[in-house]
Amino acid sequence: MKKNRTLRVSALLLALTLITTCFVGGTFAKYTTSASDDVTARVAKWGFKTTTITLDNLFSKTYVKTDSRYTEGANTVESTVNVVAPGTEGEVTFDFAYDTTNNGATAPEVAYNFAISTDGSSTDIGALDAELKWSLDDKDYDLNWAGLLAEIKALSGDNSGSKNYAPGNLPDNFNQDSNEHTIRWQWVFEDTNGTVKDNNAADTALGNADTLQNVTLEISITATQVD
Amino acid sequence: MKMFFTHYKNWLLPAVLILFILQAVTFPFALGQSWAESDSPDYLLTYTKGRLAWSSGTVVDEAGAAQFSLFDSEYKNANGDTTVTSNNDVVAPGTDNDKMVRLYNRVSGSVTYKAVLYQLQASIHDDMEDENGKIDMADKLNTEMRLLHADEGKGYVKDDNPFLPKGVKPEQVIKAVTGRLQGGQYQDFDISWLWKFEDEDPDDPGMKERNDQIDTLLGSLAAQAAEGEIPNTTVGLYIVVEDNNSYTTPESPATRDNGVGTYLALMAVCGGVLLILQWEKRKASKCGE
Numbered sequence: 301m302k303k304n305r306t307l308r309v310s311a312l313l314l315a316l317t318l319i320t321t322c323f324v325g326g327t328f329a330k331y332t333t334s335a336s337d338d339v340t341a342r343v344a345k346w347g348f349k350t351t352t353i354t355l356d357n358l359f360s361k362t363y364v365k366t367d368s369r370y371t372e373g374a375n376t377v378e379s380t381v382n383v384v385a386p387g388t389e390g391e392v393t394f395d396f397a398y399d400t401t402n403n404g405a406t407a408p409e410v411a412y413n414f415a416i417s418t419d420g421s422s423t424d425i426g427a428l429d430a431e432l433k434w435s436l437d438d439k440d441y442d443l444n445w446a447g448l449l450a451e452i453k454a455l456s457g458d459n460s461g462s463k464n465y466a467p468g469n470l471p472d473n474f475n476q477d478s479n480e481h482t483i484r485w486q487w488v489f490e491d492t493n494g495t496v497k498d499n500n501a502a503d504t505a506l507g508n509a510d511t512l513q514n515v516t517l518e519i520s521i522t523a524t525q526v527d
Numbered sequence: 528m529k530m531f532f533t534h535y536k537n538w539l540l541p542a543v544l545i546l547f548i549l550q551a552v553t554f555p556f557a558l559g560q561s562w563a564e565s566d567s568p569d570y571l572l573t574y575t576k577g578r579l580a581w582s583s584g585t586v587v588d589e590a591g592a593a594q595f596s597l598f599d600s601e602y603k604n605a606n607g608d609t610t611v612t613s614n615n616d617v618v619a620p621g622t623d624n625d626k627m628v629r630l631y632n633r634v635s636g637s638v639t640y641k642a643v644l645y646q647l648q649a650s651i652h653d654d655m656e657d658e659n660g661k662i663d664m665a666d667k668l669n670t671e672m673r674l675l676h677a678d679e680g681k682g683y684v685k686d687d688n689p690f691l692p693k694g695v696k697p698e699q700v701i702k703a704v705t706g707r708l709q710g711g712q713y714q715d716f717d718i719s720w721l722w723k724f725e726d727e728d729p730d731d732p733g734m735k736e737r738n739d740q741i742d743t744l745l746g747s748l749a750a751q752a753a754e755g756e757i758p759n760t761t762v763g764l765y766i767v768v769e770d771n772n773s774y775t776t777p778e779s780p781a782t783r784d785n786g787v788g789t790y791l792a793l794m795a796v797c798g799g800v801l802l803i804l805q806w807e808k809r810k811a812s813k814c815g816e
Contacts, residue, residue: 341760466608
């Protein structure tokens with residue numbers, strides 16, 4: 301009898317426990333106070349440095365002699381304005397830097413459009429185009445004027461001169477490994493490749509023209525966040 | 528044990544079965560108030576007698592202010608393209624976000640609430656200045672608080688004497704309101720912010736360019752400044768409930784679960800007992816055969 305009573309009481313207690321769980325629910329929660337950081341957001345990193353592209357040194361008013369047999373002076377070309385002439389050459393380097401100092405930012409954290417424009421450059425340099433040879437970033441003068449302008453625009457990452465980049469990426473041709481670009485030009489003094497040195501007549505005609513030919517190069521690089 | 532089951536099998540099995548069914552039926556109530564999915568708040572603050580508590584997972588500071596996730600480390604545009612990505616929560620031109628906080632009065636009587644939304648600017652860089660003076664991040668982020676399902680003057684009024692968390696100055700308050708909640712009712716607070724991508728005014732032709740310059744300055748500072756000096760901002764919401772003239776400030780939520788795990792464990796025990804009883808019953812029936 302005693303054993304049965306114990307079992308009955310145990311069973312009843314078990315049942316009562318199970319009944320109360322139906323109505324307890326969240327009372328098992330235990331509240332504590334915790335300290336936490338403020339909810340803060342910082343400004344997303346941009347980082348392209350304000351850059352002024354200067355091409356002033358591409359052409360010059362004077363050019364130093366290259367033939368030691370000439371002893372009349374140090375320069376073989378002297379003018380009051382920037383000029384080009386047979387036997388002259390020049391180069392200029394430009395860049396568009398991304399600032400990675402201080403906090404190690406490696407690329408913008410926002411999507412952006414990267415555009416390179418040559419608007420303002422001469423659209424037609426006429427007969428001069430046949431004499432001036434150009435190169436971009438290498439030493440082979442294998443570009444004409446139109447080819448040079450196209451290559452410069454293509455530095456954006458797209459032949460159109462404009463490309464969108466996702467956050468976390470630098471422009472294809474202006475990244476940490478390759479940020480500077482060099483433009484070179486050359487007006488060959490004597491064309492020794494041909495069987496006839498016939499560029500002399502063309503050179504002379506250019507130098508004697510009533511209206512002298514001009515060449516103007518302008519480069520504009522812009523990075524703009526896209527929405 | 529065998530004798531126990533044999534003797535009580537006639538009423539024990541049905542009793543445990545009924546208990547198990549009751550547990551299953553009352554399970555949703557053990558979780559607390561449930562909302563329609565389309566109406567679910569991002570954060571829930573529940574008032575019970577003498578107690579305010581945020582829902583599990585909400586982070587609060589020492590003053591009891593909610594530190595909810597208003598900012599993100601990645602943002603996408605309408606086309607689904609990622610336009611901002613970072614290792615930290617950031618803001619940038621063209622980014623925005625919003626969260627809904629619900630204050631739920633779970634007592635039978637009415638209570639009075641006071642809610643204040645504030646914005647801090649922790650980093651003032653020397654270069655964060657344009658021709659009009661120091662640049663304030665609060666001016667760049669159009670942060671707002673709207674009270675849903677309530678009209679100003681009827682459901683709430685402007686609070687001219689808000690309770691402010693420690694460290695928050697009156698000039699850092701974006702909006703402070705006070706209102707009354709009947710028993711069983713709730714009030715929603717929609718917190719939103721927006722950094723306009725293009726900010727222009729037809730009456731001010733130079734505004735767009737000035738804003739572009741400020742935005743670019745802020746972005747450049749973020750990339751070039753030392754880690755502790757990058758421009759940043761903090762937004763917080765502080766709610767106080769008044770009941771019988773006593774004030775209760777929000778507590779942080781439980782660091783353990785709210786009893787759901789325990790409840791499920793007890794349901795499992797009940798279910799296990801049910802299975803054992805059924806098995807014993809079958810065994811007894813076979814022996815009887």
